[in-house]
Amino acid sequence: MKLRERDIEIEFTGAVDALVFDQMKVDEPNYHGIGEMHRVDFVVEFDEAIIFVEIKDPSNPNAQAKGLKKFQKELNDGTLSSTFASKFIDSFFYRWAEDKLSKSVHYLSLVTLESALLPNFSDEIAKKISPAGKNSSRWQRHPVETCQVFNIETWNENFPKWPVSRLALAAAKEA
């Protein structure tokens, strides 16, 4: 199943369900409908697990200077990791309400930054997902098994069954 977010396309081989979770067009399937909630881009279900996927593409060749500046500012001041965390939490809540959260959840983000920046950014998001980085001993399940940020290269290296491609590049190659 293929899903697309602007210039990025991911093929989720073996998925039993894959949806554009943040669909806000009312006549499209899986309309989300609650603009007040933060939303991840995709939710993909496999036999053994569910993955939430959030994509940010500052390396998009068509990215605008203003947008990049905002991205850098938010990355530096911690707002970006808070937004990523909120997207997970609200989407988790929404899927729980849909009664669609019966499996382990992995939160995988695709951010087109250089790879050295990603482990630290992953930790920053993970800390914000569970309040103050703590879990209660009363919890029977962990809300998020994996919280990791990838760029295109590391995503493809780690998930050969879910290849990511850049559409502009693919189009240029065909031409």
Next chain:
Amino acid sequence: MIEHLELKNFAAFKSLSIDFSPGINVIIGENSTGKTHLLKAVYGLCAGAPLYKKKPDTSDDELEAALTTKLLRLFLPLDDKLGKMHHQGATEQASLSARFSQNQKIAVTFFKNSKALAVQNRGNYQQYQDEAVFIPTKEVLSFMKGFNSLYEMYELSFDQTYQDICFLLDLPAVRKDTLHEKSEWAMKEIKGICGGSFVFYGGGKVTFKTENAEYSANSMAEGFRKAGMLSRLLETGAIKPGVSGPLLWDEPETNLNPKLMKLLVQIMLELSRNGQQIILATHDYTLLKWLDLLMDKGQGDHIRFHTLYPDENNVVNVDSVDNYRSITPNAIADTFNDLTKGQVNKTMGGLGK
């Protein structure tokens, strides 16, 4: 300033050829790819400068003897034998050659059983006057006292870069009016961040002085001692932008708090803008990234990244690029990728594979 280096059948290298930037050169690569060997080879080939300064009519024999001793003391090969620096498995002679900015050249060779280097080419080498400085990995302020005497008397397991740096640190400070403007600026910045400065009394005695008190140098943070070394080398004029030879710095990040790294990079860039060639070896992402972020082409900054990597036959090759993002393979970035891989393997098992 060194422009070009060629090493054949020497130490870690079967055949290596590098063009250096007149600005900042960053050597990266995994352990055992020969980063320190490369720095030491450059340093060894620069050793003619002090020799000809002391004795302009140095003969070829004297040059060969001096360079042989220098290499042996820098590399500390097994049994003090030159042949032990011959690249393992190589049958042809080893050679080291360098070209400097005024077209001065030096080329030396040796065989497995050679007792001394043979000078093959020393075109204008006697005119090479720019003394290089080598800052080794470990800081030395904590053990400088008496080190030079001990080094002369006993076989210590320190290579000669440690003796040389102790010697340079113990030189008297240059007169204020001859201190380079950027050296003065850098010393002030280092003093600001350390909250005081190191005082050198001669004979290796070093203390740390703040406005109100004086402490043992050993009681200071290792990172401060490392920054203090740089400050002192500027103060003595051992490093003088536009005058001194290449600054060779092995892993500047060792002992250094990452927060000091930005200042260190700012200083290196300023020195480089004023004519100081720098060749450093590093494993540190923070250092690389600050170089990438703070470099300003508008100010003429030029940074060249040289990656040492073993090919499929385990022969060390070099790839030199002028853009951080073009570095391949990048052992430092690969380490971060491994962390990501480790996390995914731990919590996701075979999912997506």
